[in-house]
Amino acid sequence: xxxxxxxxxxxxxxxxxxxxxxxxxxxxxxxxxxxxxxxxxxxxxxxxxxxxxxxxxxxxxxxxxxxxxxxxxxxxxxxxxxxxxxxxxxxxxxxxxxxxxxxxxxxxxxxxxxxxxxxxxxxxxxxxxxxxxxxxxxxxxxxxxxxxxxxxxxxxxxxxxxxxxxxxxxxxxxxxxxxxxxxxxxxxxxxxxxxxxxxxxxxxxxxxxxxxxxxxxxxxxxxxxxxxxxxxxxxxxxxxxxxxxxxxxxxxxxxxxxxxx
Numbered sequence: 001x002x003x004x005x006x007x008x009x010x011x012x013x014x015x016x017x018x019x020x021x022x023x024x025x026x027x028x029x030x031x032x033x034x035x036x037x038x039x040x041x042x043x044x045x046x047x048x049x050x051x052x053x054x055x056x057x058x059x060x061x062x063x064x065x066x067x068x069x070x071x072x073x074x075x076x077x078x079x080x081x082x083x084x085x086x087x088x089x090x091x092x093x094x095x096x097x098x099x100x101x102x103x104x105x106x107x108x109x110x111x112x113x114x115x116x117x118x119x120x121x122x123x124x125x126x127x128x129x130x131x132x133x134x135x136x137x138x139x140x141x142x143x144x145x146x147x148x149x150x151x152x153x154x155x156x157x158x159x160x161x162x163x164x165x166x167x168x169x170x171x172x173x174x175x176x177x178x179x180x181x182x183x184x185x186x187x188x189x190x191x192x193x194x195x196x197x198x199x200x201x202x203x204x205x206x207x208x209x210x211x212x213x214x215x216x217x218x219x220x221x222x223x224x225x226x227x228x229x230x231x232x233x234x235x236x237x238x239x240x241x242x243x244x245x246x247x248x249x250x251x252x253x254x255x256x257x258x259x260x261x
Contacts, residue, residue, distance in 0.1 A: 026239030037103030089118035
């Protein structure tokens with residue numbers, strides 16, 4: 001790992017000192033107070049190989065992003081877990097609340113049952129929005145390759161229209177694509193919660209796409225490593241990347257204009 005990041009000329013003492021400084025910066029970032037109310041909460045996870053004793057295991061990096069009441073984005077928190085089970089998400093959400101998280105009205109994520117259960121328990125009164133990107137991917141999973149593009153286009157066309165989405169479910173069932181139709185039916189009431197908010201916000205609060213930049217950068221930077229020697233080393237790299245991205249977000253242009261109807 002040291003060689004891959006061009007640090008092989010440093011002494012063991014210098015590397016240890018540098019790691020300690022970075023760990024302290026990341027810990028400070030992840031424990032900082034949340035001082036502005038958050039209306040929209042976006043959550044996602046991505047997986048990395050991490051050495052655990054004599055084995056390498058997949059570890060989930062849980063990430064939470066908020067869109068603040070002033071319209072700026074902010075990376076609120078992250079943690080490393082064995083899986084996306086509800087307990088891990090609830091622990092992360094509880095930590096965010098302890099740091100000052102409040103005002104959440106809508107939570108956007110994929111359809112992992114652990115996330116749904118944690119959201120329901122942790123944010124009473126808030127709505128859950130199934131990310132349209134993840135929903136489309138779930139519908140297309142059981143569609144043969146020859147029809148994937150056609151169905152993807154129809155999903156996109158129906159993404160703003162509940163009636164069209166139900167018509168598409170019927171068409172899929174008539175064509176023998178029952179699993180895809182059942183996916184649409186199962187989440188029919190969770191695809192449209194974003195419409196309770198200003199239309200100018202819709203495009204950006206119906207998916208978790210703003211977290212994709214974080215995930216892509218993490219994957220790109222971790223590719224030379226292949227696998228991390230510990231959870232701490234994973235969080236060190238992930239935390240430093242998130243600090244840089246967050247600095248751009250909170251000092252840049254507003255992501256949403258909040259004073260619209």
